[in-house]
Amino acid sequence: MDQRRGLPQRKPDLEFYLHRFFRKKSFRPLQREVVSAAVEGHDVFLQASTSFGKSLCFQLPAVMDTGLTIVICPLLALMMDQVNSLQAIGVAVSTINSNTPLAERRLILDDMLSGHPRTRLLYVTPELCQTDSFRRNLQIVHQQEQLNRIAIDEAHCISEWGHDFRPAYQELGWLRKNLTNPVVPITALTATATPRVRSDIISILGLDTTTLRLFNTPSARPNIHYEVRYLEESSDEDGLAQLRNLLAWLKAIKTRRATRVGVEAAAKLPPISGIIYVGLRAMAEQLAHELSRESSISAVAYHAGLAPQERTRIQAMWTSSQPCEQSTDGRPSPVFSIIVATNAFGMGIDNPHVRFVVHWTPPRSFEGFVQESGRAGRDGRAAASLLYYNTQERDRIHDRLSRDAENVKNRGGPRQHVDSLLRNQTARLESFQKVIRYCDSISKCRHDMIKDLFGDFELEEMGSQQPPSSQAMMESRGGLALSPCDFACDFCKEGRGGLAKRKRKMAPDYRMEVMYEGYD
Numbered sequence: 001m002d003q004r005r006g007l008p009q010r011k012p013d014l015e016f017y018l019h020r021f022f023r024k025k026s027f028r029p030l031q032r033e034v035v036s037a038a039v040e041g042h043d044v045f046l047q048a049s050t051s052f053g054k055s056l057c058f059q060l061p062a063v064m065d066t067g068l069t070i071v072i073c074p075l076l077a078l079m080m081d082q083v084n085s086l087q088a089i090g091v092a093v094s095t096i097n098s099n100t101p102l103a104e105r106r107l108i109l110d111d112m113l114s115g116h117p118r119t120r121l122l123y124v125t126p127e128l129c130q131t132d133s134f135r136r137n138l139q140i141v142h143q144q145e146q147l148n149r150i151a152i153d154e155a156h157c158i159s160e161w162g163h164d165f166r167p168a169y170q171e172l173g174w175l176r177k178n179l180t181n182p183v184v185p186i187t188a189l190t191a192t193a194t195p196r197v198r199s200d201i202i203s204i205l206g207l208d209t210t211t212l213r214l215f216n217t218p219s220a221r222p223n224i225h226y227e228v229r230y231l232e233e234s235s236d237e238d239g240l241a242q243l244r245n246l247l248a249w250l251k252a253i254k255t256r257r258a259t260r261v262g263v264e265a266a267a268k269l270p271p272i273s274g275i276i277y278v279g280l281r282a283m284a285e286q287l288a289h290e291l292s293r294e295s296s297i298s299a300v301a302y303h304a305g306l307a308p309q310e311r312t313r314i315q316a317m318w319t320s321s322q323p324c325e326q327s328t329d330g331r332p333s334p335v336f337s338i339i340v341a342t343n344a345f346g347m348g349i350d351n352p353h354v355r356f357v358v359h360w361t362p363p364r365s366f367e368g369f370v371q372e373s374g375r376a377g378r379d380g381r382a383a384a385s386l387l388y389y390n391t392q393e394r395d396r397i398h399d400r401l402s403r404d405a406e407n408v409k410n411r412g413g414p415r416q417h418v419d420s421l422l423r424n425q426t427a428r429l430e431s432f433q434k435v436i437r438y439c440d441s442i443s444k445c446r447h448d449m450i451k452d453l454f455g456d457f458e459l460e461e462m463g464s465q466q467p468p469s470s471q472a473m474m475e476s477r478g479g480l481a482l483s484p485c486d487f488a489c490d491f492c493k494e495g496r497g498g499l500a501k502r503k504r505k506m507a508p509d510y511r512m513e514v515m516y517e518g519y520d
């Protein structure tokens with residue numbers, strides 16, 4: 001700690017900077033503690049649920065002082081979202097990425113190397129950090145005592161055991177080894193890291209475990225109602241029963257809203273936003289088409305096969321406060337505005353008003369499921385996650401992932417590379433097995449299951465600091481926090497008996513029962 005430069009003499013007034021730059025009234029629980037640890041010069045590891053407000057935890061320290069913070073970000077869309085928001089509030093922020101014109105890149109680098117950079121935050125890709133020229137530039141800024149901090153967003157990408165492994169992230173170990181005397185503090189942030197991934201993040205980045213400050217929030221979100229819907233696939237070859245099931249659920253939401261505020265008032269309200277995740281592009285198109293037949297639903301498909309401008313248009317329309325274009329054909333304005341998407345629609349979508357996320361088929365990874373369902377309820381209000389589950393689809397995905405892992409084993413090529421691929425394939429298979437456990441379970445609160453499958457309890461044992469609301473939940477289980485579910489999942493609402501009854505309708509299921517016997 002004492003090696004690090006520029007520790008402030010007096011405790012800075014963090015609220016002052018929060019109001020002044022970000023126009024926020026107050027910190028969310030735990031944010032203040034994370035920001036303080038960063039300002040004090042600690043390495044910080046933050047694992048916080050989707051929509052927690054992780055970005056603020058490195059953006060605020062960055063604007064409080066002169067000097068530069070480097071932010072490493074895996075996706076252009078994520079980067080641009082944050083850069084645009086910061087520019088809008090007058091923060092000096094830049095990005096160097098594959099779309100940055102050469103002339104602009106030169107101006108940014110000139111400022112960066114000037115000895116007194118105006119830029120407070122510079123967003124870059126992990127690939128840029130691998131290049132010799134950028135590394136040299138970082139060393140120069142560091143020698144000039146202008147490199148305050150490095151923030152590594154989506155830090156789980158560093159691990160082969162993670163769901164979004166990105167090889168360039170592994171090279172980020174260079175930062176700690178080479179930016180020394182004093183070392184440059186690092187903040188690593190993620191919403192989705194399992195114990196193995198966490199340990200990789202800490203060791204590959206070389207975080208200083210003696211002074212590292214760990215923070216986490218529960219991986220499950222208390223305002224989301226989690227539910228699994230068990231399907232009888234044998235009687236539903238064309239998916240009609242599933243469609244009817246979904247429409248009945250939407251109708252119940254519509255009726256509840258009309259009862260609550262009155263039919264006339266309900267007609268003037270903005271549509272209810274939702275996302276339905278499907279596995280295939282064609283499925284996205286087909287389901288959006290089927291749903292749009294209903295007068296109360298406006299549904300649009302979103303997938304990687306659409307032109308980039310079309311994707312941007314759909315996203316902008318859907319994210320705006322009035323997401324649906326008013327109909328011009330005399331149809332009543334829709335009650336629901338739904339995006340039917342493949343997983344091309346995910347990270348960086350910051351629409352606070354999404355009320356539900358449906359998984360039409362089992363998601364391929366548990367981390368992906370938590371990320372995607374976490375698009376719901378970002379405004380903190382009640383929201384729902386619905387996951388449709390059937391044995392046929394489950395077995396199809398499981399067999400495919402097992403085959404992929406086998407194929408990697410039999411692959412030729414450099415040993416190190418094959419081992420790395422194999423770890424990643426094994427991680428994918430294990431992650432899907434967690435999806436199966438989550439869905440198959442009928443004897444545990446889903447919030448607790450999510451915490452369990454993410455190893456939240458282990459983080460607590462490592463001394464990670466949590467929001468006061470979670471600490472208040474400290475109960476039995478050796479003083480570890482139980483989730484504050486409050487009937488916000490199908491198990492806590494219907495009980496084991498209710499779930500067992502619904503699940504019995506699924507096809508008989510010997511294989512997986514044997515595989516996961518005794519898990520609950």
Ligand SMILES: Nc1ncnc2c1ncn2[C@@H]1O[C@H](COP(=O)(O)OP(=O)(O)OP(=O)(O)O)[C@@H](O)[C@H]1O
Pocket residue numbers: 024025026027028031048049050051052053054055056191348350374
């Ligand atoms: N203290 C605060 N008060 C009010 N709003 C806040 C506060 N902190 C963050 N926010 C808002 O919360 C939203 C989510 O923040 P952010 O995008 O940083 O979340 P995140 O934790 O990175 O989530 P994800 O992992 O899902 O991307 C943003 O709109 C942000 O402006």
